[in-house]
Amino acid sequence: MSLALELSSVSKYFGQFRSLHEVSLTVEQGEFFALLGPNGAGKTTLINIIAGLSKPSAGTAKVMGFDVQTRFRDARRSIGIVPQELVFDPFFSVRETLRFQSGYFGLPNNDDWIDELLSSLGLADKADNNMRTLSGGMKRRVMVAQALVHKPPVIVLDEPTAGVDVELRQTLWKFISGLNAKGHTILLTTHYLEEAETLCNRIAMLKKGEILTVDTTPNLLNKHASQTLALHINGVLPASLEKRVLKSSVVDGRYTLALSRPAEIEDILAACRKDHLDVLECAIEKPDLEEVFVQLMSGGAQ
Numbered sequence: 001m002s003l004a005l006e007l008s009s010v011s012k013y014f015g016q017f018r019s020l021h022e023v024s025l026t027v028e029q030g031e032f033f034a035l036l037g038p039n040g041a042g043k044t045t046l047i048n049i050i051a052g053l054s055k056p057s058a059g060t061a062k063v064m065g066f067d068v069q070t071r072f073r074d075a076r077r078s079i080g081i082v083p084q085e086l087v088f089d090p091f092f093s094v095r096e097t098l099r100f101q102s103g104y105f106g107l108p109n110n111d112d113w114i115d116e117l118l119s120s121l122g123l124a125d126k127a128d129n130n131m132r133t134l135s136g137g138m139k140r141r142v143m144v145a146q147a148l149v150h151k152p153p154v155i156v157l158d159e160p161t162a163g164v165d166v167e168l169r170q171t172l173w174k175f176i177s178g179l180n181a182k183g184h185t186i187l188l189t190t191h192y193l194e195e196a197e198t199l200c201n202r203i204a205m206l207k208k209g210e211i212l213t214v215d216t217t218p219n220l221l222n223k224h225a226s227q228t229l230a231l232h233i234n235g236v237l238p239a240s241l242e243k244r245v246l247k248s249s250v251v252d253g254r255y256t257l258a259l260s261r262p263a264e265i266e267d268i269l270a271a272c273r274k275d276h277l278d279v280l281e282c283a284i285e286k287p288d289l290e291e292v293f294v295q296l297m298s299g300g301a302q
């Protein structure tokens with residue numbers, strides 16, 4: 001079985017400026033993969049190369065085994081891209097936009113799938129509305145439908161939820177997760193790290209055009225971030241626990257303590273008991289992707 005995406009030593013220069021440096025990455029069919037990185041890391045540049053819209057300065061990119069340069073048409077048919085910007089023709093209705101896009105892929109009788117897309121994305125009652133009359137969120141839904149008219153095996157979403165409301169996020173993720181469950185490969189870029197943490201099985205982190213790390217989501221969380229203990233006591237923390245303090249509010253006895261293993265909670269509670277302190281609240285807090293992201297971005301490639 002071919003890989004959904006295969007990037008080999010992809011570099012991209014804009015004049016003297018290096019936007020991507022020897023990026024190598026593989027994504028298997030059926031994965032829900034996140035590409036994360038701060039503004040300007042090179043995520044959109046990489047997506048443009050995968051889409052065949054931008055030529056790499058060096059290296060190769062393949063979609064479903066097709067080289068995006070030498071087998072452009074096959075590669076393009078295999079991928080659906082939801083771009084960051086809202087690009088639309090203001091003179092077409094929603095349905096006309098989707099029919100036009102279907103025609104572009106040589107699919108003249110595509111109305112059953114178009115109807116399914118419209119209904120799944122909450123656009124059924126907007127089908128005959130002119131694109132320019134839609135709200136930003138509705139236009140974003142059309143962008144998603146447009147990327148999917150040809151049922152591509154690989155779906156790329158470039159910050160699809162930037163500035164959209166909760167309802168659209170939920171509709172979108174339900175729909176995209178359903179497609180992933182049916183075997184479609186998803187590549188997502190987002191600045192909402194909790195979305196990546198919840199949805200994606202693997203994550204690549206990019207900084208200044210270089211991949212800092214690629215790993216499964218649980219591995220990233222376990223390797224780079226530690227659990228913490230939120231402790232609320234009716235007094236001052238025992239001196240023996242001070243080395244663990246990450247955050248403290250002595251006034252009301254609330255502390256966040258470092259915890260390398262959940263079992264260490266026993267020592268912490270024993271120290272409190274010894275000092276005759278009442279434990280009013282005690283909760284282990286899971287590490288999150290934001291912590292990992294900040295940690296990795298503050299080190300790594302400069």
Ligand SMILES: Nc1ncnc2c1ncn2[C@@H]1O[C@H](COP(=O)(O)OP(=O)(O)OP(=O)(O)O)[C@@H](O)[C@H]1O
Nearest residue numbers: 014017018019037038039040041042043044045046
């Ligand atoms: N056509 C271009 N000409 C010159 N520089 C460019 C061009 N396209 C991108 N860049 C530069 O390449 C770098 C990477 O940009 P890119 O848009 O890929 O980042 P990104 O990770 O998608 O950022 P964001 O999260 O802000 O969308 C940036 O410094 C950007 O200014």
